[in-house]
Amino acid sequence: MAEIPESILRRSAAARAKAEGRPLDEILAEMGLAPEGGSAPAAAPAGEPAAAPVAEAVAPEPAAAAPAAADPGGAALEGFAAMADVGVPESLIERSTRARAKADGIALPGAAPAAPVAAGGGGGAAAAPAAAPVAAIPAGVRTQRLLTVVKANAIQQVKKEPHDKVNTWPHLVAAEFVALMVMTAFLLVFSVFVDAPLLELANFNEQPNPSKAPWYFLGLQELLSYFDPQVAGVIIPGFGIAAIAFIPYIDKNPSVRPNDRKLAIMIFTFFVMASAILTIFGSFFRGPGFNFTYPWADGIFFDF
Amino acid sequence: MANRNGDDQRVALKERIAGAADALRQSQVWTSIFRPGSPFRHGYSDSPRNRSYVIMNNVLYHLHPVKVKRHGVRLSYTLCLGGLSFFLFILLTITGIFLMFYYRPTSPAAYNDIAALATDVAFGQIVRNMHRWGAHAMVLTVFLHMARVFYHGAYKPPREFNWVIGVVLLLLTLLLSFTGYLLPWDQLALWAVTVGSNMAAYTPVFGAQVSFGLVGGVQITGDTLLRWYVLHVLFLPFIIVVFMAVHFWRVRKDGGISGPL
Known part of the structure; x- marks a missing residue:
């Protein structure tokens, strides 16, 4: 023993x-x-x-x-x-x-x-x-000091939760590299076959008919034909952008499951679809004088 | 016999090359460039430890943590839209710098320079095409990235403010695209920008001032070209890079990629 x-x-x-x-x-x-x-x-x-x-x-x-x-x-x-x-x-x-x-x-x-x-x-x-x-330890000497105070809701996520994790290298980096190569290849091939538009020299005395804004503003230009310029050109986009920016502060629902957020998804989808429809309409269904046309009847009045 | 002798020589040469490569990879210069964990280092092996080091000892560590949630790697979750937006920005910077060598932002010269890209400059046309289509693609990917983030509810606490920064980035992307739209100085550019900046003139109370400041006069002239050129190649890229830095930093600080649905 x-x-x-x-x-x-x-x-x-x-x-x-x-x-x-x-x-x-x-x-x-x-x-x-x-x-x-x-x-x-x-x-x-x-x-x-x-x-x-x-x-x-x-x-x-x-x-x-x-x-x-x-x-x-x-x-x-x-x-x-x-x-x-x-x-x-x-x-x-x-x-x-x-x-x-x-x-x-x-x-x-x-x-x-x-x-x-x-x-x-x-x-x-x-x-x-x-x-x-x-x-x-001599009197008056402190043997510890305060390094930091971590609040419960600090900007940094202090609490470590068990997660199913994988190494960024190679799993994520490889996926990103593939995405990047595919995008480059697509742009390169597209650029070989489709040239960027270049019309005649800018001429202040000759306004083309119709005059259209860049495509991402064509939804707004389409709105201009329904509403007063101040409403369509300033108030709607201004409030629209502000509303988008404030989404996280308006939507208090903590869940991220689609089943719990039907209203939010419905509203967002409605506005996305509305702006997509307006943009497509302004791009392809508006001809000379910004009047309504069918693209298959009168041709497309649209340049990228 | 002669053949066999030749084989021997080749083997010897191979060994010598391998030895030289080994010596190079163990040199101080090489090891100072490739930090521990780099696959280019001498004696690299694919171990969990080295997989961590690759990211940790790399500039990539500013963007990515060593480990990510498994679902975040799935292409179907993010569609890589944020990453592609960033990549397109880099691609646009590279092609844009190329174009700057051949472009003068003055009234008739701008148009001639753009036209000359197709005839006088090696790869001029394809680089201009890539710049233009890449710009349109970036507007699209940024918008789709926003939609993706919304549908995943990834803007919810603690990510609220990063969403706001994202909206600013969307606006900056649109502004970058819009200021670039004028630079070819053709009929399409001039009148599209005229229509667009006329909308700004409807701003309540100080609409006239906004329009004057944007256009640099009461109507678009050669001065507008210079103004938008500087905005396009210097001012807006600078601002967007600052916001992107904050955006990426907040992604990391807010707990990485958002959770699954």
Whole structure:
């Protein structure tokens, strides 16, 4: 069997003693260990709970402070003292002891704020090294600083959710490269066969009939033949653009599922189709004088 | 025998070339150019670690994260419309710079320069064609990108403001196309722009001023040509690049590509 450090054996003996309600020394004897420190045999018959060996060592502190040993807070204070065994810094134990005492309404010896816990007895071996790091930091020196405050709804998505992810290289980059090559090839081939239009030199004295705007404004030009110029040329496009820009602030529906957004999709589709129809109408169904024509009857009056 | 000897020599030469290539790829110059993870580096292997490094140690890291959601890679989700808009912008910049070498924005010269592209300049006509069709395609892809984003609900929080930037980018794209429309200085350009800028004159209250500022006078002249040329090749590209930078940055900061439907 591997060598088990004595301190651990002692700790398990203490736990067993507490669980079975037997004296600690009896269990220590069973395990073949020497009884607790010199004062322990004397303390045990004196009616000590014999629960935690360290608590026992530091017990004189609360006992001396509060002669009414039966008070309920006493046990709690002993619990804090036991933390010194685990390596909790002494200053923290002292602070929580005070806080608990204050909350429970127990009077502590306020006159002695410095090291009241470790002052107990020689048995508090763990408390002594724990005090060292506390003393190493000079007063007034802060050992931590605030790097940033992350708000719940910050601009950056802090919360990491598990996602089905793939490497950008090669998966996304390859797809993009293909798209880019296809677009280039299409433009190149199209440009070989279809020349950009170039009519005669600009002439201020000869207005062609019909005069048409670039294709993406032909929907607006089409509107001009129905409404007053101020309505068709300024108010409708102005409000249209503003409405598009404000979509995210108007549409408060958080869902992105098409089934939940029927109204939004319907309205958007209506306006997209309306502008597409107006643009096609203005492009192909308007002839000389911007009058209605059929493109198959009178030809197309449209240039890209 | 002679044949066998020749084979040996060839093998030796091959080894020497391979050795030289290896030495080159291990040189300081080479390793300083191709950062860890680059497939061009010596001893590259296709490992998950190197796949991450390719993006992380690359200028592409400004555009793409190391990993993306699987559904975002599907062509049917984005149709690559935003990427194609950006690519078309780059293509238009390249072809546009080519065209600038042969173009003077003055009244009769502009038309003659454009006409000369077809006859005097090597590849002049095809580059002009690509510039024009690419511009129309970009208007289309930007618009379709907007529609795609709408139908996916990708403008919802936290992406609201990126949608607004996208609308600004759409307007800038239209303005870039419109200012370029005048530059050939033919009948089509002159009268299309006349019709278009007449609409601006209907702006309430200060319509006359808007029209005057846009055209650079009471009617379109050679001065308008210079004004729109500068807007087209310098001012608007500068503005659109700034907005594009913010747009791409916000895509990353708002959590990458939007979720599936």
